[in-house]
Structures are given as C-alpha cells and as structure tokens.
Amino acid sequence: MLSKSSLIKPGLTTKFRVDFDWWKLQDRNWRNSLVTFMCPTHQAIFAQSTAAQEMDLVNPDTGEVTRGDGLIQTLVDHCARQEGFITPNAPLVDTVFKVFIVNQNQPLNSLELAERVGKPADTILRTIGTTRVYKGIRPV
Amino acid sequence: MGSGNYNAWKTYWANLEITTSDLQQLANHLFEKEEPLNIDGLLQVLIDHRLKEREVERKLKLEDAGEVYLPSKSYEVGAKIRFPEYDWKQATVVSNRPGDNVAIGIFSVTEVEFEDGTHRYFATNLSDHALNTKLYKTDDDDIEDPVEIQNIFAPSLRTKLRKTLEKQSELIRIADTWFPRSLLIDINKGYLNLAEAILDSHEGGPLGIEPLMKELELNTEPQSKKLLEFSLNYALQEDPRFDEVGTTGEISWFLKRLEPESVLEPPIYIRSNAIVPLADQIDEESYKLLYDLDDELSFTNEEIDEVDRVDSVTITLTYPHWRSGSIPVTPNSNRVLPSALESENIKISFIDKQTQQPISAWVVRSHNYVVGLKDWFEQQNLIPGSNIEISATKHPGTMLISSEKKRSNKEWIKTVLIGADGGLVFALLRQPIYAGFNERMAIAIPDRDGLDKIWQDRLGRNIPIKSDVFRMMNELSKLNSQHHVHFVDLYAAINVIRRTPPMELLEVLATNPEIIHVGDHYYHLADQGKE
Numbered sequence: 001m002l003s004k005s006s007l008i009k010p011g012l013t014t015k016f017r018v019d020f021d022w023w024k025l026q027d028r029n030w031r032n033s034l035v036t037f038m039c040p041t042h043q044a045i046f047a048q049s050t051a052a053q054e055m056d057l058v059n060p061d062t063g064e065v066t067r068g069d070g071l072i073q074t075l076v077d078h079c080a081r082q083e084g085f086i087t088p089n090a091p092l093v094d095t096v097f098k099v100f101i102v103n104q105n106q107p108l109n110s111l112e113l114a115e116r117v118g119k120p121a122d123t124i125l126r127t128i129g130t131t132r133v134y135k136g137i138r139p140v
Numbered sequence: 141m142g143s144g145n146y147n148a149w150k151t152y153w154a155n156l157e158i159t160t161s162d163l164q165q166l167a168n169h170l171f172e173k174e175e176p177l178n179i180d181g182l183l184q185v186l187i188d189h190r191l192k193e194r195e196v197e198r199k200l201k202l203e204d205a206g207e208v209y210l211p212s213k214s215y216e217v218g219a220k221i222r223f224p225e226y227d228w229k230q231a232t233v234v235s236n237r238p239g240d241n242v243a244i245g246i247f248s249v250t251e252v253e254f255e256d257g258t259h260r261y262f263a264t265n266l267s268d269h270a271l272n273t274k275l276y277k278t279d280d281d282d283i284e285d286p287v288e289i290q291n292i293f294a295p296s297l298r299t300k301l302r303k304t305l306e307k308q309s310e311l312i313r314i315a316d317t318w319f320p321r322s323l324l325i326d327i328n329k330g331y332l333n334l335a336e337a338i339l340d341s342h343e344g345g346p347l348g349i350e351p352l353m354k355e356l357e358l359n360t361e362p363q364s365k366k367l368l369e370f371s372l373n374y375a376l377q378e379d380p381r382f383d384e385v386g387t388t389g390e391i392s393w394f395l396k397r398l399e400p401e402s403v404l405e406p407p408i409y410i411r412s413n414a415i416v417p418l419a420d421q422i423d424e425e426s427y428k429l430l431y432d433l434d435d436e437l438s439f440t441n442e443e444i445d446e447v448d449r450v451d452s453v454t455i456t457l458t459y460p461h462w463r464s465g466s467i468p469v470t471p472n473s474n475r476v477l478p479s480a481l482e483s484e485n486i487k488i489s490f491i492d493k494q495t496q497q498p499i500s501a502w503v504v505r506s507h508n509y510v511v512g513l514k515d516w517f518e519q520q521n522l523i524p525g526s527n528i529e530i531s532a533t534k535h536p537g538t539m540l541i542s543s544e545k546k547r548s549n550k551e552w553i554k555t556v557l558i559g560a561d562g563g564l565v566f567a568l569l570r571q572p573i574y575a576g577f578n579e580r581m582a583i584a585i586p587d588r589d590g591l592d593k594i595w596q597d598r599l600g601r602n603i604p605i606k607s608d609v610f611r612m613m614n615e616l617s618k619l620n621s622q623h624h625v626h627f628v629d630l631y632a633a634i635n636v637i638r639r640t641p642p643m644e645l646l647e648v649l650a651t652n653p654e655i656i657h658v659g660d661h662y663y664h665l666a667d668q669g670k671e
Contacts, residue, residue, distance in 0.1 A: 057242040058211075058239075063209065064260055070241050
C-alpha cells in the first residue's frame with residue numbers, strides 16, 4: 001500500500017533516507033546487496049551466512065551492548081568509516097546509498113546529496129525521486 | 141560528561157576554617173626548616189598542606205566511586221564502575237559472558253546494575269573501541285591551582301590564619317613573622333643591656349635589626365642568621381625597655397624612655413575620654429558634614445583602617461592639633477599614612493615639599509594621631525584652620541608635607557582674645573595669613589600662652605559641655621547680625637577650649653530646647669537678642 005508521502009512528487013528539498021524495513025520487506029536479497037558494500041574483511045565474514053543473525057552489537061560511542069542484526073551495524077559503524085568506502089565512478093544509486101550509510105542514515109535532500117556526491121541535484125532527484133525505490137532510498 | 145559544579149573548590153577555599161591540624165602542620169614545617177616564616181610563607185605551607193589533603197581525599201573518593209569504564213578492561217563481578225557517557229553514573233558488575241559478534245571477534249559482555257536498579261550490558265576486553273582513548277574532564281579535574289587560590293583567597297585566608305595564630309602560644313610572632321617558641325636562640329640579658337646602650341647612643345633609635353646585630357657583634361652561621369634575628373627581635377619585644385616602631389614589613393627598634401613625651405602620652409589638647417562615632421540615624425547631609433570635619437574621635441579603628449590608598453590628602457588643622465603639632469589619623473589621612481601590624485607607635489618621616497628638609501614624626505596608633513610637626517607648623521606660620529597636604533612616597537614610612545603657600549596678606553579672621561577675667565572673646569580682626577585655610581575653621585590665636593593657661597586651669601575641673609557650647613554660641617553669634625552660628629564655626633571654636641568630637645557637639649545642639657536649628661546647619665540661641 002502506498003503511503004500519502006509516496007503520492008507526493010519529491011522536489012529538490014525533499015529529504016530521503018534508507019528505509020531498511022521497507023527494503024527487507026521488498027527485497028529478499030537485501031542482505032546480499034548490503035554485503036557487497038562491506039569492507040573485504042567483513043565481506044568474508046558475512047558472506048558465509050546471509051541469513052539474519054542476532055548478535056551483540058557494540059555502540060561505538062558508549063560501549064553499550066544490545067542484541068540485533070550485526071550486518072547493518074557493522075556496515076554503518078565500521079565499514080563505512082574505512083577509507084575508500086565511497087569510490088569514484090560507481091553507479092549513482094550506490095554512491096547515494098553509501099553517502100546515507102556514512103551519514104548514519106540521517107535524512108538528506110537532493111541538494112545536500114549533490115554536494116557530497118558531486119553530481120547535479122536534479123540528476124540525483126530524477127534517479128531516486130521516481131516511483132521505483134533503489135536500495136531502500138525513499139522520501140522521509 | 142559530568143554535570144560539574146565549577147565552583148566546588150572555590151566554595152571549599154572560601155569557607156575554609158583553620159584547624160589544629162593545620163597549625164600542627166605549620167609548626168612541623170617551622171621545626172623542620174628552623175627558619176622563621178612570614179604570614180605569606182605560612183599561608184603557602186597551609187595551602188600546600190590542604191591541597192595534599194584534598195588530593196588524598198579525592199583519590200579515596202574515586203576509589204570508592206569505582207573505576208571509569210573502559211571497553212578494553214575486564215571487571216570482576218561486584219566491582220564498581222563509573223560511566224562518563226551516562227552522566228558519570230555508578231553501577232555494579234553483575235555478570236560477565238563472552239561476546240557474540242563475528243565482525244568484532246573475541247570480547248566480553250559485562251552486565252551491570254545501576255543505582256536505580258536498571259541493568260545494562262557493556263563491551264569489555266575490547267581493545268578496538270574509541271572510548272579506550274577518550275579523555276574525560278571530571279568535576280575533580282577543575283583547576284585547583286595554588287597560584288589561583290593565592291590570587292583569589294589569599295587576603296581572607298591570611299586574615300583567618302592571623303586570627304588563629306594569635307590564639308595559640310606554640311608559635312610566636314615578631315611583626316608578621318612566626319617561629320616556634322621552643323626553637324628560639326637564647327639572647328641573654330647582657331646583650332639586651334648592650335642593645336639599650338647602643339640605642340641610647342643613637343638618641344633612642346630607630347635602628348633596624350641588622351645594624352643592631354652588627355653593633356652587638358652577634359655573629360652566626362649564614363643559615364642561622366634569620367633565626368638569630370628572630371630571636372633577638374623576640375627578646376627585644378619582650379623587654380619593656382624597647383619599642384618596635386617599624387612600618388609593616390620593617391622592624392625598627394627604639395628606646396621607649398627616649399620616645400617623645402607626646403608619643404608616650406597624648407598632649408592635653410588632643411586627649412579625649414572616648415571616640416564618639418558618627419551615628420547612623422543622622423541625616424545624610426549632616427553625616428557628610430560631620431564626616432568631612434575629619435576628626436579622629438569620629439571614627440572606629442576599623443573605619444580608619446579600611447581605606448584605599450591614594451597619592452595625597454588635604455587636612456585642615458583644628459586648634460587641638462595645631463597646638464599639639466599633630467595631625468589626626470582618620471579615614472582621610474590614613475589613605476597616605478603607613479600601616480603597621482603590631483607597632484603601637486610608628487617612627488616616620490615627613491619631607492617638606494619645598495625645602496626637602498626631613499621632619500621626624502610618630503604615628504601614635506593607640507590614640508590616632510601623628511605628632512612631631514610643631515616646629516614645622518610654626519615655620520609655616522600656620523593657624524588653626526590652615527590646610528596642609530600630605531603625599532605618599534615610594535617609602536611607606538616617608539611622606540611629603542606642604543601647606544597651601546600664600547603670599548602674606550591680611551584677611552578678616554575670627555580671632556580669640558582673652559579678657560582680663562580669663563574669659564574668651566571672639567572678634568573679627570585682620571590677621572596676616574601665609575597659607576590656604578578653611579574659612580569656617582580658621583581662628584587666629586594671638587595669645588597662645590594665655591590659652592594654654594586656660595587649658596591647664598580647666599584640666600582638673602569637670603565643666604559641662606553645655607555651658608561651653610552656650611558660651612561659644614554667645615560669642616560667635618555676635619559676629620553676624622542674624623546671630624546665627626554655623627555648626628562648623630562652633631565645632632572649630634569650642635575645640636579652642638575643650639576637645640570636642642563633632643557628634644558630641646551635635647548631640648548637645650539637638651537635645652537642648654534653648655538652641656534652635658534654623659536650617660543649613662545654622663543654630664540660634666532661643667533668647668538671643670532679648671538681652
């Protein structure tokens with residue numbers, strides 16, 4: 001079912017973020033897609049099992065441990081902080097996705113994304129602002 | 141981060157009370173060093189001692205509060221941990237288990253219980269975590285710098301320390317320097333007799349301790365010099381033949397018996413039974429008028445001492461001070477006069493600003509006057525009511541003095557004449573004037589000896605102030621057609637025959653129905669003009 005926000009045509013100032021829940025529901029291969037964004041070490045670890053697995057997640061700021069899916073947290077808290085995470089000449093959708101991961105998935109609009117990605121804002125909007133959702137990137 | 145109470149340590153130092161333990165520490169220090177210390181040195185020892193105490197207390201407190209949480213560490217069940225990221229809350233370790241995260245590898249998960257009963261889990265034995273290298277600033281880390289403590293709290297701590305030291309007997313004081321009584325070098329009576337002879341040969345003094353020791357040929361090892369100085373100072377202090385007359389920070393000795401008579405006892409003209417402080421209930425204008433009369437009998441010692449220093453002050457002479465060759469020590473004059481912690485009498489010097497001639501004088505703190513200016517007053521042809529200026533110099537014990545020099549001319553001045561019956565008469569006469577003066581307070585005294593005789597005659601008699609006030613008002617009222625008498629004229633006039641503080645005079649004026657206040661500090665005798 002489409003939400004009300006889905007019916008409003010996004011503009012340059014519309015904020016987007018990665019909706020992991022939506023992605024999990026829509027794409028059975030979402031874990032495989034995420035693993036491809038990980039650093040080589042963690043790619044090797046998480047490629048062995050693509051099934052969802054609860055583990056101890058360590059908060060990078062407080063050291064507090066919670067239980068949850070380690071894949072997303074490892075990607076956000078570790079791999080995204082590695083040098084070379086965002087590479088030039090990668091597909092625009094992948095780069096935008098990585099920008100959100102580096103940005104702790106905080107909402108960004110096309111203008112803000114353009115500054116980080118180095119591509120025109122309207123090009124970004126035309127890519128992620130359509131009815132088709134890439135890698136869970138949706139308007140907030 | 142901790143919530144922090146920035147002023148915690150300031151509150152500690154502001155409220156600090158000197159304890160017997162502090163005094164013991166000071167005594168121990170002096171015993172160990174075997175060298176007298178001044179109040180600032182003792183204060184530094186006290187501050188250092190308290191800082192060490194606080195450091196020990198702080199460490200104990202930290203130990204009790206538990207270690208700061210670091211992911212790299214491991215913690216035993218029951219251990220206490222503080223969590224900076226959780227507002228420094230404290231928790232107790234409940235359990236430990238191996239961590240489970242293939243991306244991290246080997247680590248532990250430690251379950252803790254906070255004081256509010258909540259349970260949380262934290263990574264331990266985890267070397268790769270940002271918190272391991274994070275630096276925290278706790279409340280206890282707020283700067284408690286001895287220099288800053290000195291800057292902010294030294295004045296109040298110094299006062300507290302002095303008061304506490306005065307109440308004990310183990311440490312004894314010379315001027316502002318302290319030492320244990322039991323460590324003093326014995327100075328025998330022979331040396332003190334010799335010191336008396338030496339001071340005698342210097343016309344009483346003053347002589348500093350170093351030249352005195354030199355003349356006494358009291359020699360010692362360099363490391364014991366200060367101790368010997370202190371011991372000699374103490375022996376001199378305890379001997380009634382000697383008087384310490386130095387300003388603050390300087391010790392000078394004088395032979396008591398050779399001190400001027402006017403120092404040992406106030407001249408009769410400025411002698412008084414008691415001070416009469418300015419009352420709070422008088423109106424602001426009257427208060428200012430009385431305050432500006434600058435009479436030493438109007439002020440408490442606290443009021444006189446609590447003043448800020450200035451470069452120079454102007455003083456108007458009253459008859460009692462003019463006749464005594466003195467000036468009053470008041471909140472006004474004390475702004476340039478030297479201070480002394482202990483000395484009752486301070487030997488000072490004035491320098492005539494014009495001639496650069498030195499004038500030896502004494503500050504007599506017990507009666508708040510400076511004496512020794514009689515000859516200078518005469519040289520300057522000053523009269524009661526003349527203005528003089530006193531200026532501070534770089535040396536606390538030396539001040540410049542000058543009168544407002546005028547070309548000699550004649551002015552109409554209230555003049556005291558003595559009748560054949562010994563009664564006083566005031567008349568306006570043209571008198572030669574050589575210095576600037578206050579018009580209301582200026583009084584010419586052609587017959588000083590005659591007035592002296594009147595003062596001597598009155599010494600043994602208890603003449604009521606009221607009758608003197610009436611006599612003076614009668615005399616002064618004749619000098620103008622309205623027969624009004626201004627308070628300041630009356631104050632100056634009555635002090636020609638009796639030492640009268642302004643407040644005492646005001647009380648007489650305010651409480652006698654025969655005297656009418658006609659406004660602007662003018663008074664009128666009720667039956668004036670009926671005669």
